[in-house]
Amino acid sequence: MKKLPKIARRRVGGSGEDLVRVRPLLEGRAHPTVIEPKVDGLDLVSWASNNRERIASLLTRNHALLFRGFEADGSNRQSLIDRFERFVETASTGERLFYKDRSTPRNSYGDRIYNATVYPPDQTIRLHNEGTYWVTWARKIFFACVTNAETGGETPIGDVHAVYERIDPEVRKEFEAKGVLYVRNYNDGFGLTWQNVYQTEDPNEVEAYCNANDIQFEWKDGGRLRTRQLRPAVRVHPDGGEKLWFNHAAFFHVSSLDPTTRDAFLSELGEDGLPYNTYYGDGSSIDPDTIAHIHSAYEAEKVVFRWQTGDVALYDNMRIAHARQPFTGERLTLVAMTEPYRGPETVGDGPDIR
Numbered sequence: 420m421k422k423l424p425k426i427a428r429r430r431v432g433g434s435g436e437d438l439v440r441v442r443p444l445l446e447g448r449a450h451p452t453v454i455e456p457k458v459d460g461l462d463l464v465s466w467a468s469n470n471r472e473r474i475a476s477l478l479t480r481n482h483a484l485l486f487r488g489f490e491a492d493g494s495n496r497q498s499l500i501d502r503f504e505r506f507v508e509t510a511s512t513g514e515r516l517f518y519k520d521r522s523t524p525r526n527s528y529g530d531r532i533y534n535a536t537v538y539p540p541d542q543t544i545r546l547h548n549e550g551t552y553w554v555t556w557a558r559k560i561f562f563a564c565v566t567n568a569e570t571g572g573e574t575p576i577g578d579v580h581a582v583y584e585r586i587d588p589e590v591r592k593e594f595e596a597k598g599v600l601y602v603r604n605y606n607d608g609f610g611l612t613w614q615n616v617y618q619t620e621d622p623n624e625v626e627a628y629c630n631a632n633d634i635q636f637e638w639k640d641g642g643r644l645r646t647r648q649l650r651p652a653v654r655v656h657p658d659g660g661e662k663l664w665f666n667h668a669a670f671f672h673v674s675s676l677d678p679t680t681r682d683a684f685l686s687e688l689g690e691d692g693l694p695y696n697t698y699y700g701d702g703s704s705i706d707p708d709t710i711a712h713i714h715s716a717y718e719a720e721k722v723v724f725r726w727q728t729g730d731v732a733l734y735d736n737m738r739i740a741h742a743r744q745p746f747t748g749e750r751l752t753l754v755a756m757t758e759p760y761r762g763p764e765t766v767g768d769g770p771d772i773r
């Protein structure tokens with residue numbers, strides 16, 4: 420019997436040869452860097468498990484990585500969800516974070532794997548880093564496009580060191596000196612309930628969480644709750660030492676609401692009862708023009724690119740902010756956060772706060 424010809428089998432996912440191409444996704448924009456296979460059938464998770472150090476150094480250098488075009492087991496929904504969880508595990512060295520103290524509702528798709536926020540599809544979510552108002556936040560944030568929207572639904576990104584550089588030095592100085600005060604009200608009939616935000620029905624658990632996380636709380640009648648969080652506005656990158664505009668001062672400010680919602684909230688609830696609002700750390704008001712200036716700095720750094728089904732992204736959550744564009748059709752984007760980091764309490768000449 421004639422011998423079958425030997426088929427040269429490529430060890431897909433091996434570390435011997437360079438199986439991927441690395442390049443900026445968009446000409447003229449520093450972010451994101453796209454990593455694409457040079458061969459067919461390359462499995463993302465096995466490639467990643469053989470290239471952990473390379474991924475880490477690419478992330479340190481480029482801050483925003485997009486893995487595109489890898490084999491996706493037929494690209495069905497469940498296989499993409501499972502693959503994402505395995506990729507998060509492979510590309511992380513620290514534990515995953517739970518979404519407590521949330522600002523929007525979420526569902527779970529695995530062990531600390533969530534869908535990107537359930538928020539009206541016709542609205543934009545502005546650029547923000549995840550958890551700037553927590554005392555412990557994630558160093559890494561992962562996204563996966565499982566079901567791509569019919570139109571829109573992009574997850575734009577922006578470099579918050581560049582945002583910091585764009586902000587007027589006088590504005591930065593005031594924020595760096597005073598920090599940001601986040602005020603939230605729950606169970607007044609608008610926004611999320613404290614039960615959803617803190618994922619418990621028990622007020623004692625809310626108090627324990629607040630005490631452990633530097634959140635001042637105040638119970639009002641009828642089981643309503645007000646919280647205050649005082650945090651620095653600017654953080655220093657733990658690796659590079661560069662300054663980062665790492666806060667939600669503009670994101671949660673009352674002037675950032677659309678005018679109809681803002682007017683309804685103010686007439687129904689008054690400023691003291693708003694679901695959320697921000698102030699300088701000393702409790703003084705932030706001028707809407709200052710907020711508009713901060714939004715324009717973010718907008719100038721905003722990079723928008725279309726998702727492809729099967730895409731997985733890994734961002735340095737301290738350096739890279741993310742957003743969401745309006746969309747039509749069904750959309751499932753997953754998110755996970757890893758590598759909890761508790762920052763130092765002060766920045767520069769800033770107040771002694773978290």
Ligand SMILES: [Fe+2]
Pocket residue numbers: 547548549741
């Ligand atoms: Fe987010």
